Amino acid sequence: MITETGRLNRFLAAARPSATYKVIDRVAARRASGAAIISLSAGEPDFDTPEHVQEAGIAAIRSGQTRYTQVAGLRALREAIARKFARENGMEVEWQDTLVCNGGKQVIFNALAATLNEGDEVVIPAPYWVSYPEIVQLCGGTSVIVPCSGDTGFKLTPDGLQSAITSKTRWVILNSPSNPTGAVYSRSELRALAEVLLGHPDVLVLSDDIYEHLIFDGLQFTTIAQVEPRLRERVLTMNGVSKAYAMTGWRIGYGTGPRWLIDAMEKLQGQQTSGASSISQHAALAALNGPQDFILRSRSLFQRRRDRVVEELNQAPGLECLLPQGAFYAFASCEGLIGKRTRAGTLLDDDERVVNALLDEAGVATVHGSAFGLAPYLRIAYALDDKSLVRACGAIRNFCGGLEG
Template sequence: MITSPALDRISPSQTTAMTDRATRLREDGVDVISLSVGEPDFATPPHVIQAAKTALDEGQTKYTPVGGTSRMKQAAALHFARDLGIEAPTANITVSAGGKQAIFHAIMATVGEGDEVIVPAPWWVSYPEIVKFAGASPIPLRTSAKNGFRFSAGELEAQIGPRTRWLMLNSPGNPTGAVYPREMLLAIGEVLRRHPRVLILSDDIYSPLIYTGAPHAAFAALCPDLAERVLTVSGVSKSHAMTGFRIGVAAGPAWLIQAMEKLQSHASGNPCSISQAAAIAAFEGTQDFLREWRERFRARRDLVVEAINAVPGLSTPVPDGAFYCMVDAAPLMTRFKDDAALAMHLLDHGVAIVPASAFGGRDGFRISFAADDARLREACARIAKALS
């Protein structure tokens, strides 16, 4: 059996692997609480479901333009302007089968052998794998809990080299929940002005889920003079509990959008027509429910942080956004070969998490608190018992 060199450069997603393993165990009758997947547990809003049903009834089941319908791009433009402060014409917007596809196409369309992409660590599992598949090298930019899992402008500049092609930004971040405030993003912008070859990918998919009380700061909105180098990725998966609909949107310079759509025309063609109709309703309809969802996530965050920090040997900072806690288990690692072994130990005790090594970290694990309060309490109790 022979696979391509590009495929051999990457590893499977450990988040989906752990989630799939937990699902198989549950199907076999094992009581497992899965805190491994980044998926809101709330129901998709009714007006979004109705829009999908209406689209089916009206026969909207044919091909659409590769980068999305005109109406879908207009709805995405509304979202970028209203929610992120980014004014983008529809020619500068593309629609894909999830934000992950947009990121994949952007990297594949712009990097080659020998190029480098700066990826803050801990990172979302797919960032470095996409970079490696494209033939480039991911360059870790290490962050730590003591700095809120954020890098400084000076730390960024020290990592930029002659082969640097992209900087990955993710705020609020997966897996840490780190949020970059306005002042830090402005300082990062100052550094990038001195390096005109570097492109910026700003993954803002978790922008509605910030718990600091401050509005979301989007890099492209703060640094409009860098617009020709910034791609902002968003979508409906996290904000509207629409993970299965697979709709991502991206706004950036026309040359990059055209390159991404060129690749998409051969990779997948258009995003699902029914999902586009649902996403239009998501962006154009009421956003009032987000306030309640945000408060429920905030309460869950506080529940998990308190419970984890009460377990001897475990600690986690308070995340400012998203729905993840990055847990440090270094004091307990003398009992385990590595954090993958720790993850399997917790799975044996009925809780599925993802080891920190999946995110470029070590000696810990990520918890998703996108689950109801009762399951979170039980999961934390199982973790405490398993490590007692």
């Protein structure tokens, strides 16, 4: 008899659910039972989409812009995306070299699904966004995980990259600023990685720049295709409006890369979703073409929150947290908690147990670092109002201070 699992596609059967969404589901269940939970688990801005972007979406509905668009996206939006890459990244691309998808995740999925064959390898620095290895798995590829410790700022080194590349390597994934660490690659660091990649002409590069505008301390963002133009014909640069414009629910991601790859991704999308929401595309057009002061305000707000949260975490017994340079995550080592017991008697034998105990006993939701490929850590998303962040950090300090052993 065929089991239920046996009826599934074997790549899907081997993939794991998103650890982040599992925590979010637990938070929803606890709140439904009446528990007061402060969630530091969701990776999205806590404020509304800018008003002029909202109005553009409403205007699109009222003017009848509610039908299918071209599979690759509205030409006007693709032209705006091309201008964005020229204006902000110094990359001159044609509108035909762009693609609009249902969020940044679909850009990544389309690229890997269009190019991976069974046995192909994808180099992924760890800590990584939880979906990278699972998307590789779903597409029939093999993830080659390269651990990147706090000693390197959680960033891939040239030696680490060189040692991970084999004759089977199809892609290397770079994410800056990083989810979950907030690490940002400098121009010199990207150039050093580019020098390695120039020696491997068959390797493609996926640059996930979704947190591009959330970069702190006056740092300048750079992306690898900008740093090394000789790589441009094999780099897919992915971005979107979700994080920069607080538009996570609008589901608009985009990318640019070599024409053969964009064409292949469009072909796949044509048989998959037929394109992104027309209403959301008009809103995204307003975001890219309209005033950009929202980005400056949100960046300043997140930097202030970062400073407060990291200071508070480093005051908690057993936690250590480096200062992230971007995104809205703190990645705190909880090695000092492992082996201790909570007031309720829970033995904290790994970082997932720490996360569960924090939720159950302190009412604070975080995500365990092992889900991102590096333990024992906690990912804390500080995309939350100041009052809630202060309460959450206080609860974490009290939890850590009350451990025994």
